[in-house]
Every structure is written in C-alpha cells, then in structure tokens.
Amino acid sequence: MARLVxxxxxxxxxxxxxxxxxxxxxIRKVEGVKLLDYSMDKDHNRSVVTFVGEPExxxxxxxxxxxxxxxxxxxxxxTGGHPRMGATDVIPLIPISDVTVEECxxxxxxxxxxxxxxxxxxxxxxxxxxxxxxxxxxxxxRRGQYEGMKEKLKEEEWKPDYGPAELNVKAGVTAVGxxxxxxxxxxxxxxxxxxxxxxxxxxxxxxxxxxxYCKAIGLEIKERGIVQVSMNMVDYTKTSxxxxxxxIEREARRYGVNVIGSEIIGLVPMQALVDVAEYYLxxxxxxxxxxxxxxIFE
Numbered sequence: 001m002a003r004l005v006x007x008x009x010x011x012x013x014x015x016x017x018x019x020x021x022x023x024x025x026x027i028r029k030v031e032g033v034k035l036l037d038y039s040m041d042k043d044h045n046r047s048v049v050t051f052v053g054e055p056e057x058x059x060x061x062x063x064x065x066x067x068x069x070x071x072x073x074x075x076x077x078x079t080g081g082h083p084r085m086g087a088t089d090v091i092p093l094i095p096i097s098d099v100t101v102e103e104c105x106x107x108x109x110x111x112x113x114x115x116x117x118x119x120x121x122x123x124x125x126x127x128x129x130x131x132x133x134x135x136x137x138x139x140x141x142r143r144g145q146y147e148g149m150k151e152k153l154k155e156e157e158w159k160p161d162y163g164p165a166e167l168n169v170k171a172g173v174t175a176v177g178x179x180x181x182x183x184x185x186x187x188x189x190x191x192x193x194x195x196x197x198x199x200x201x202x203x204x205x206x207x208x209x210x211x212x213y214c215k216a217i218g219l220e221i222k223e224r225g226i227v228q229v230s231m232n233m234v235d236y237t238k239t240s241x242x243x244x245x246x247x248i249e250r251e252a253r254r255y256g257v258n259v260i261g262s263e264i265i266g267l268v269p270m271q272a273l274v275d276v277a278e279y280y281l282x283x284x285x286x287x288x289x290x291x292x293x294x295x296i297f298e
Contacts (some may be wrong), residue, residue, distance in 0.1 A: 002097060003055060004097045005054075005055045005094065005099055005104060006051070006094040006181070007048050007050070007057075007061070007092070007094070007247045008049065008092050008094070009048075009062060009065060009090070009219045010047070011046065011069050011118050012045065012073055012075065012078050012087050013045065013069070013073050013078075014045045014047050014048070014080065014267040015040070015042050017040065017273070019073065020038070023047075023101055024038050024067050026061065026245065027051050027064070027065050029061075030057050030060050032057035033058060034052050034055050035049070035051045038050065038251075038264055039098070039265055043080070045080025046071035046082045046084065046089070048184065049065070050267050052096060055099055055104070059107055059114075061117075063114055066087075066119065066121075066174065068150055069088045070087050070088070070119055070121065070149075070168075071114070073087035073171070074087075074170050075172040076169055077171070078171065081220060083088045085142050085145055085174075085175075086121065086146070086173045086174045087195075088171075089142075089172075089175070090138060091108075091174065091176045092176070092178070092179045092182075093107055093111070093179075094178070095178070102141060103289075104128075104178040104219055105128055107178075108176050108178050112125055112174075114174040115176065116162025117163065118167055119163075119171065120163060122149075122153060122164055122165065122171065124141045124160055124164050124175045125161045125162075125177050126141055126176070127177040127179040128175035128177060128178065129136045129176065130170070134285050136208075138177075141175050148165045149172065149279070152165070153173070158174070161284060177264050181289075183272055184232055184233075184265035184266055184267050185232075185262065185264055186231065186262060186263075187225055187259055188221065188260045189227050189229070189257050189258070189260075190257055191226065191227060193227065193257075195218075196226035198218030199255075200218065200248055200252060201218040201230075201231075202216075203228070204216050204244050204247055204248060205217075208296055211237050211239040211243070211266055213236075214234070215232040215234065216232075217230050226260065233272075236275070237271075238245075240272075241272055242275065242279040242280065245262065271288060274288050
C-alpha cells in the first residue's frame with residue numbers, strides 16, 4: 001500500500017482567481033502529489049485546497065504553495081468574513097494510508113520549521129502536533145486574528161514554535177498540524193440578521209455546550225444578503241451532519257427563520273453522506289457496499 005498523506009491548506013484569498021491559480025500551480029508541479037479539489041469563497045475571502053501524496057512530496061508542495069502565497073497575498077490589506085491570521089492560514093496534514101499519526105506529526109514539524117526559518121513566518125503547531133494544551137485548538141491560536149497577532153506574539157505563552165516571535169506584516173502567522181479528517185459544513189439561513197446565526201452557532205458548538213465534535217461560528221454572506229452557520233465537523237463518526245443540521249433547523253424556527261440550503265467545502269468522506277441518507281430515508285440494513293460506484297471502482 002502506498003504511503004499517503006492528505007493536506008488541506010487554507011489560503012486567505014478567495015476573490016482573485018489569478019492569485020489562487022498561481023498558488024495551486026505550485027502544488028500541481030510536484031510529482032508524486034495529486035490535486036483533488038480547490039474552491040474559492042468571495043465572502044470568506046478564502047480558498048481551501050485538498051491534495052494527497054507521498055509524505056515528503058506533500059511537505060514540498062505545502063511549502064512551495066505557502067511561499068507563493070506569502071509573495072502574492074498582503075494580509076495588511078485583507079478583509080473577509082472568516083477568521084484568519086495568515087496568508088497561508090492553516091496547513092493540516094492527515095495520515096491516510098501506511099503513515100502513523102506519530103510520523104505525520106514529525107512531518108508537520110519539518111514543514112513548520114522550514115516555513116518559519118526559510119520564509120520568516122511565525123508558525124504554531126496545533127491539534128495532535130501541539131506543543132502545549134492551550135495550542136491544540138486552532139480557534140485559540142487564531143483568537144485576535146491577524147490584527148491582534150502583533151501584540152499576542154509578545155506574550156510568553158504565545159511564543160511561536162518556529163520562526164520569528166514577531167508578526168510578519170505581509171504574510172501574517174501560519175498554523176501547521178496533524179489532525180483527523182474533518183468536514184467543512186455550512187448551513188445558510190434566510191435572514192440577514194447575523195446575530196441569529198451567532199446564537200445558533202453557540203447552541204451547536206462544543207465549547208459553548210453543544211455537540212462535542214462541532215466547531216461553529218455565525219457569519220454574514222453579504223453578497224447573497226443572508227447569514228450562515230459555518231462549521232468544522234471534526235469527527236463525523238461521533239457527531240453526525242444530520243444531527244447538527246436538525247438542531248440548526250429547529251433553532252432557526254424559534255426565530256422565524258428558514259434554513260435555505262447547506263454546503264460542503266472541499267471533500268467529504270462518503271460514509272458521512274451515507275449516514276445522512278440512512279437517517280432521512282430511514283433505510284434499513286443499508287450498507288455502503290450497496291453503492292454502485294463503490295463496487296465498480298473497488
């Protein structure tokens with residue numbers, strides 16, 4: 001079996017397609033890496049890229065794309081709905097096959113060290129790679145966003161793991177780490193009142209008493225005149241999409257608001273959608289082995 005690591009870097013550019021294409025081209029150029037998906041979001045002003053390959057090649061592609069992002073994105077001029085702190089905001093590495101979590105953590109450290117030393121960007125290790133408990137949660141590292149990082153980096157508890165202990169004004173700050181697969185899942189509400197989205201996000205997210213494996217924030221989608229509950233489902237096997245969706249729908253009704261749609265950003269494990277189908281269609285004794293395309297491509 002091939003040794004494979006998945007990488008899902010988030011770049012703070014979702015409006016300039018030419019810039020995003022130049023960043024993604026750096027991934028395409030690396031032999032041994034397969035680009036699976038990339039998407040741009042104008043309101044979030046953010047792009048999410050997914051690629052997979054041999055660990056060393058993935059590290060190379062991640063570094064090269066981070067280098068180009070640092071050259072082309074100016075964080076001092078960046079605005080967008082999604083919380084962010086760097087041109088390359090976060091680089092998760094996910095072990096897929098024949099690579100242990102421990103090995104993946106070492107690769108994340110190699111990548112973080114290289115970004116810090118070669119590109120002069122402060123780097124935090126997060127999730128399973130974190131060097132301290134208070135650095136495991138990306139939201140805690142990112143709190144204060146780009147605008148607050150200059151002062152935050154002066155605090156002893158927020159000294160970066162790699163790179164300078166001062167803000168890179170143009171490129172900002174980057175987080176690198178190993179984590180399990182997650183699903184970026186957003187639910188859109190038929191209102192322009194962002195306070196409703198924020199209240200619902202508070203109900204479903206783990207840190208405020210909601211679902212254990214759900215991270216959520218409320219955002220405006222100004223281009224469409226609506227708001228959104230934007231989520232990272234960090235373990236869909238323990239907190240399912242359908243259960244969170246149902247809760248959001250019920251909470252929205254309390255405010256006289258409808259759910260008008262949902263979206264998945266990037267890729268999603270097939271089983272997560274099978275679970276949704278089983279729940280809503282009340283399928284009995286259904287198995288993913290019954291999926292036609294799965295049997296064809298086995």
